[in-house]
Amino acid sequence: MKTVLVTGGCGLIGQYICSGLIKKGFEVIAADKEEGTYNMGKLHYTFVQWTPTDEKTLTEIFEQYDINILIHAACTVDNDFKPIVTEKEMNESNQCDKYIYRLSMNAETIEQVIFISTDKVYDFPKSREPLQEDADIKTTSNYAVLKYESEKALVNELRNHKNVMCCIARIAPVYTLNFTDNLMSRITDPKDNMKFVVGKGQYGFQLCCVHNLVDFILCFVKNAEDMSYAGIYNVSDKMLTTAADIISFMREHHSLGAVLQKPPSNAFSKIKGIFSSNKEYKTNYRYLDMSKIENNNMLDTTKASKITTFRWNIHNIK
Numbered sequence: 001m002k003t004v005l006v007t008g009g010c011g012l013i014g015q016y017i018c019s020g021l022i023k024k025g026f027e028v029i030a031a032d033k034e035e036g037t038y039n040m041g042k043l044h045y046t047f048v049q050w051t052p053t054d055e056k057t058l059t060e061i062f063e064q065y066d067i068n069i070l071i072h073a074a075c076t077v078d079n080d081f082k083p084i085v086t087e088k089e090m091n092e093s094n095q096c097d098k099y100i101y102r103l104s105m106n107a108e109t110i111e112q113v114i115f116i117s118t119d120k121v122y123d124f125p126k127s128r129e130p131l132q133e134d135a136d137i138k139t140t141s142n143y144a145v146l147k148y149e150s151e152k153a154l155v156n157e158l159r160n161h162k163n164v165m166c167c168i169a170r171i172a173p174v175y176t177l178n179f180t181d182n183l184m185s186r187i188t189d190p191k192d193n194m195k196f197v198v199g200k201g202q203y204g205f206q207l208c209c210v211h212n213l214v215d216f217i218l219c220f221v222k223n224a225e226d227m228s229y230a231g232i233y234n235v236s237d238k239m240l241t242t243a244a245d246i247i248s249f250m251r252e253h254h255s256l257g258a259v260l261q262k263p264p265s266n267a268f269s270k271i272k273g274i275f276s277s278n279k280e281y282k283t284n285y286r287y288l289d290m291s292k293i294e295n296n297n298m299l300d301t302t303k304a305s306k307i308t309t310f311r312w313n314i315h316n317i318k
Contacts, residue, residue: 001044002068002111003027004221005061007100010036010047011079012179013116013210017071018045020214024222029065031058033080052080052096058103066109069221072100073116075150077143078174078182083285085142090149097150098157105161112224114167114217115154119206119234119299120144120285121170124292130300133170133232143285151232165230167220172208172236172299173286177317180254182207183246185286187259195257197243199264204240204296209312212237219308229307234299238310249314 004021008014009030015038021028022044030039031050039045050057052074061067073079075093104110122131123138139145151168158166173182186205189196216235224230250256281287301310 001025001027002221003029003065003109004069004071005029005031005065005067005104006071006073007031007050007052007096008072008074008076008079008116010034010038011073011076012176013076013079013174013213014073015039016176016210016214017073017217020218021221024218026069026221029061029067031061032074052092055099058100062103062107067104067107068109069112069114070100070104070110071114071116071217072097072150075146076116077118077285078179081143081285083181083287084283085146085285086283087142090142090146093146094149094153097153101154101157105157105164110164112165112167112221113154114169114220115150116213117147117151117168117170118143119170119172119236121148121151124295124297126295128296128298130298131234132300133234133303141282141285165224165227167224167230168232169213169216169235169304170232170299171213172206174208174210174213175314175317176210177253179210180250182286183241183249183314185288186241187243187246188288189260190280190288190290194260196260196262197247198262198293201244201247202242203294204242204245206236206297206299207241207314208236209314209317211312211317212308212310215311216304216308223307231303233304233307234301235304236299236301236310237313238301238305239313240296240298241314245314 004026009018010032018028018039027044029046031048035047121144123136139148
């Protein structure tokens with residue numbers, strides 16, 4: 001039975017990762033600020049209270065347990081951070097990343113390191129060609145900078161530990177049946193906070209059902225047998241989620257008030273003019289960039305699809 005350390009293990013993403021690992025027969029250690037109830041009391045599950053700047057506790061974890069796999073999900077906006085990502089949080093993340101990578105790489109038992117990053121590191125183009133893992137990088141937001149710096153810290157530490165298999169999962173904004181913040185932000189006008197749709201809402205957004213991310217991680221830890229699996233992977237739903245899908249989903253499963261319908265004729269060009277100079281997107285993770293709303297940008301998940309099947313979406317989520 002292999003032992004997995006999941007940082008941020010009680011957050012939205014981390015709790016599902018831990019649950020999936022337990023079901024697959026792993027010994028799981030969840031390190032986080034506060035213990036969650038999702039996995040509390042389960043066999044083969046241990047909670048350790050830890051914050052990203054607590055180097056002492058992190059060191060003790062690696063001294064006490066033979067960690068085989070590290071899944072670094074801490075400092076993720078849907079786990080520990082609110083939508084506004086501050087300089088303080090960026091600095092804390094930077095401090096945590098360098099230390100945890102050094103500890104894990106020097107552990108004699110470590111085999112794999114999986115880091116949860118974000119698709120926001122990409123320079124999303126005006127064209128609609130799917131973004132592959134070698135696409136241009138453009139870290140225009142605090143969260144993108146935070147995650148890309150962590151990616152670079154991991155790669156830098158790897159130079160001296162080429163026997164450790166590492167995976168960087170660049171995920172699209174996540175959602176679950178009950179966590180809908182990233183869905184709602186796609187139909188919320190940042191100017192007046194009103195819910196809106198343009199035309200019939202047939203423009204789409206790249207999102208990631210948390211269960212797709214968990215399936216990818218479980219398949220990676222089980223099937224990544226040699227260094228050919230190491231590298232960067234795009235992780236998201238197979239298809240875009242349209243604005244119309246989000247509205248239907250919210251009305252079926254939750255509550256949704258009035259939705260303003262904007263006329264499709266020239267609507268996007270007018271919206272671009274209003275919001276093109278707004279800089280809130282730099283700090284606010286969920287800020288809707290209205291200038292890109294019609295781009296329908298997609299992630300190319302071909303590489304990750306060789307490991308798992310992205311079967312979950314807004315229509316069949318459980």
